[in-house]
Amino acid sequence: MTDAKQLLLNDHGKTRNRRPISGVFGPIGSGARAAIMTDYFLCGWRVHSELNLPELAPWSGDDRQPDVVIRLGEVPERLDDLVEDSPFQQIDRRGNCMLRIEKVAAYLVTGPHQVIVAPRPGVGEAEIRVFLLSSVFGYLCHLRGLFPLHGSCVAIGGKAVAFCGPSGAGKSTTAVQLALRGHRLLADDVCVIDAHAQAGPQVLPAFPRLKLWEDTLAAFNISREGLDRNRFGQDKYHYRPIESFLAAPVPLGGVFLLRRAGPDAPEESVQLSRPAEKIAALSEEMFRPREGAALGKTPSLLAAQGLVAGSTPIWRLTRRFDLADMDRWLRQIETLIES
Amino acid sequence: MIALTDNVVRRQEALSTVVDGCVVLLDSAHQNFVGFDDIGTYIWRAIESPISVADLCADLSERYAAQRSVIESDVMQFLNRLLQQDLIEVTSPA
Numbered sequence: 347m348t349d350a351k352q353l354l355l356n357d358h359g360k361t362r363n364r365r366p367i368s369g370v371f372g373p374i375g376s377g378a379r380a381a382i383m384t385d386y387f388l389c390g391w392r393v394h395s396e397l398n399l400p401e402l403a404p405w406s407g408d409d410r411q412p413d414v415v416i417r418l419g420e421v422p423e424r425l426d427d428l429v430e431d432s433p434f435q436q437i438d439r440r441g442n443c444m445l446r447i448e449k450v451a452a453y454l455v456t457g458p459h460q461v462i463v464a465p466r467p468g469v470g471e472a473e474i475r476v477f478l479l480s481s482v483f484g485y486l487c488h489l490r491g492l493f494p495l496h497g498s499c500v501a502i503g504g505k506a507v508a509f510c511g512p513s514g515a516g517k518s519t520t521a522v523q524l525a526l527r528g529h530r531l532l533a534d535d536v537c538v539i540d541a542h543a544q545a546g547p548q549v550l551p552a553f554p555r556l557k558l559w560e561d562t563l564a565a566f567n568i569s570r571e572g573l574d575r576n577r578f579g580q581d582k583y584h585y586r587p588i589e590s591f592l593a594a595p596v597p598l599g600g601v602f603l604l605r606r607a608g609p610d611a612p613e614e615s616v617q618l619s620r621p622a623e624k625i626a627a628l629s630e631e632m633f634r635p636r637e638g639a640a641l642g643k644t645p646s647l648l649a650a651q652g653l654v655a656g657s658t659p660i661w662r663l664t665r666r667f668d669l670a671d672m673d674r675w676l677r678q679i680e681t682l683i684e685s
Numbered sequence: 686m687i688a689l690t691d692n693v694v695r696r697q698e699a700l701s702t703v704v705d706g707c708v709v710l711l712d713s714a715h716q717n718f719v720g721f722d723d724i725g726t727y728i729w730r731a732i733e734s735p736i737s738v739a740d741l742c743a744d745l746s747e748r749y750a751a752q753r754s755v756i757e758s759d760v761m762q763f764l765n766r767l768l769q770q771d772l773i774e775v776t777s778p779a
Binding site: 567621622623624625626629644645648649652655656677 | 690700701702704705707709711713717719720723
């Protein structure tokens, strides 16, 4: 096993040195804007951002134009011609997506290339990023014709393996455990799949951050000192094993549907075989399906599910979620993937 | 009920995908997926444009070694299920 402490302690320095943003609490001029722009890596896209995004790996690719630009600016109260309208979200027929989070920010995605963020007065940057890296990221995936799964992802022996399941099933814990065993982290929370890639479905690595509960950190002897809380008052922390992150696309080699064993759910590992069952499972684990449908992506998402289901084994893995017993089923996962 | 003389055609808006050679349909009204076997997949492809049930059964009896009466009964059952799920359109000849 990789030395836990070593892996766990080298995560911060790199991301912390970025200049703090000056524009969140007031208007910023174009000069200031140019000075604070930093480019990042996200799913192979070059992201140009006026907001600090320490969760993302720095861009180290070619000198292409940015694929996505994140700006601070004004966001309207209402969009027109809506296909989706709720107190926190509006999506219009042309594919503009707006998210409004009280006391945090309003976000407007004007297509696959631009995000405008209007922070509320007094909000912290970390809070702004929570929604940028979840809901807004989901809009971008759907707008770009990708298939996002709600789950974590690591590379095992050159194959990307996704871990899905209900909240508390151990998606992030499994990923951190596999990272500690020397496998590269590809994503936490949102596993982005390019199902139409020539070489078969590929996972596009997102960013090297895991959201871990305090008890999980404690179990792995990770100090929470210096880690950001996921949300104010929440005992869930952001842990960034940047050294363990892999940036190149990786062919999808398996999907695990994680479940906790209990009185009504015996331990088992079952590979799904019926096509409709595989499609239904992938559909259920899709990230932000409602938004994908509102953006008119249902046909291409179904095609993506067909490509994934046709090329990728899907297992339902029900196991006792006992940290002491973890080695056993982690080895089971490695064996299934490497065989 | 569908008659042998009726024409059937799949709904153009019905969404489907193919996994391991078999069609899986999205039954969007019920947020459900319907998987077909080889024969169901063959029929789904055959009804992409309108065809009479009798012609469809004749075609199938050439492909599969089964009694015509068995094929007709199975096809009727299959098509009636698709009709219930609003995945096909049926028109009777004038």
